[in-house]
Amino acid sequence: MMKHFDKAGILGADASFRRDLINSLAGYKSLNLIGTKSKSGITNLSPFSQVFHIGATPPLVGVLFRPNTVERHTLENILETGYFTLNHVTEAFYKQAHQTAARYQESEFNAVGLEEEYLSGFYAPFVKLSPVKVACSLQEQQTLQVNGTVLVIGAIEHVYVEESGLREDGSLDLNQLGTVTVSGLDEYHLGKKLARLSYPKPGKDLQEI
Amino acid sequence: MMKHFDKAGILGADASFRRDLINSLAGYKSLNLIGTKSKSGITNLSPFSQVFHIGATPPLVGVLFRPNTVERHTLENILETGYFTLNHVTEAFYKQAHQTAARYQESEFNAVGLEEEYLSGFYAPFVKLSPVKVACSLQEQQTLQVNGTVLVIGAIEHVYVEESGLREDGSLDLNQLGTVTVSGLDEYHLGKKLARLSYPKPGKDLQEI
Structure with a gap:
């Protein structure tokens, strides 16, 4: 059975229901901790699920910041200093990653016990x-x-990748790296590979590669 | 061991290596088939991994279209008619979803055998x-x-969700729905839930919810 919501139904729903539903709609999302440092030297760490590929030549990445959210320190630091880092999250520290979204006054690195590098x-x-x-x-x-x-x-200035997860063709093996994915606002998952598929052409059967 | 690439190293690498690496960097991505229909009535279906949440009130979604790619029919149809659909992909038809990226002259629905609704x-x-x-x-x-x-x-006008995957709080259970996630350009995965975590506050222990 399919459940149907039209626009009026979505707007008429409870605010938290609407927030959870709309946040879930796109599917699984990437998860990166964004590291920044203010001009005065205070570091900041915050989880983001809206990081995406914009181009490879030159290598560019996009990040969306919603208005009036807890993540504004990150945005302020980026605009003030011009620099930020993206860091994949693994099963070993996804709970600490989630906790960095709390409204700390001090550096989230210290607060949740993740080491800066x-x-x-x-x-x-x-x-x-x-x-x-x-x-x-x-x-x-x-x-x-x-x-x-x-x-x-x-603009991507440096990339550091654990060698065991970097394939010869340049792609990353996210299962091997242990990268975590997020759905909605608060649910964490590992990926379980189905297949890697060959380049699609009309009239040609797909191969697993 | 970490492998390091600086900007010059990335730009100096083989084009396909660079493309695969930069496409993999954000992590797992959402996967949606975008359905459109031209003014003259020809339907189109194409896979997109760059769909994201822009806001819940009103409900808005963003889609990035890279320049000069095979996906231009989709963009042209959206700009011409003003309408498109997003459709989650499951294990049952992810190979057909991948195949819709081939350069067909006819409707991809017919070409790969996915039924329109x-x-x-x-x-x-x-x-x-x-x-x-x-x-x-x-x-x-x-x-x-x-x-x-x-x-x-x-602007989100309608949402249809399989009831078994819709929780009371509005969030979607993507594991239950069987939604697929993609990494890089061509690798497909199912999600394997780790946990859903409580709202983070300073000094408060996280709970699984």
């Missing part, structure tokens, strides 16, 4: 335990008129 | 087999100056 002289901190770490510099930001959401576009 | 008089077609179907109307589009990527913002 500095690599290649980059200003923003990485998460030492993370098997995939990406250093980005602020390339562009724009505000979506529709609701004040801010889109930050970052 | 029309609900609530909405113009764009849904995928009948999909356990989560969302009808969207074009709200706004903007082109990112940095590389010509197009951001389409859709």
Whole structure:
């Protein structure tokens, strides 16, 4: 049986029901801890599920910041200093990653017990335990008129990947890396590989690769 | 051992290596088939991994279209008619979903054998087999100056969800629904739930909920 909600039904629902439903609708989401440091040297760490590929040449990544959320320290630090890091989350520390979303006054690194790491002289901190770490510099930001959401576009400056999860063709084996995915606002999952499929062409059967 | 690539190393790598690496960097991605229909009545179906939550009140969703890709029919149909659907992909038809990315002249529904469905008089077609179907109307589009990527913002008009995967609080149980997630360009996974965690507050222990 399919349950149906029209727009009026969604808008008329309880606010938390609407929030949970709309947050779940796209499906599984990427999960990255974004590391930043303020001009005055205070580090910040916060979980983001809205990080996406914008281009490979040059390598660019986009991050969406919703208006009026707890994540504003991250956005302020990025706009102030121009630097941020993305760090994959694994089963070993996903609960600490979730806890970084609490409204701490101090650095979330200290508060939840995740160790900072500095690599290649980059200003923003990485998460030492993370098997995939990406250093980005602020390339562009724009505000979506529709609701004040801010889109930050970052230029990828450095990539660090645990070698066991990097394939010869450049793709990452996320099952091997232990990367976690999130659904809705608060539910965490590991990926369980079904298959990797060949490039699709009309009239040609797909192969597992 | 961590492998390190700096920007020069990424830009100097083989184009396909770079493409696979940068596409993998964010982690697991959502997977939706986008259904559209041209003004002249030809339906189109194409897989997208860049669909994300923009807001819940009003309910809005964003889709990124990379410049000069095979997915342009989808974008053209959306801009021409103002309507599109999002459809979750399950293990039962993820290979057909992958195959819709081939450059067909005819409708991908027919080409790969996925049945169209029309609900609530909405113009764009849904995928009948999909356990989560969302009808969207074009709200706004903007082109990112940095590389010509197009951001389409859709207003959510209807949501159809298989009841067994809809929780009382509004969140979706993606494991129950059988929703598939994608990594890189071509690797498919099911989610394997770790836990759902309580709202994080400083000094308060997390609970599984």
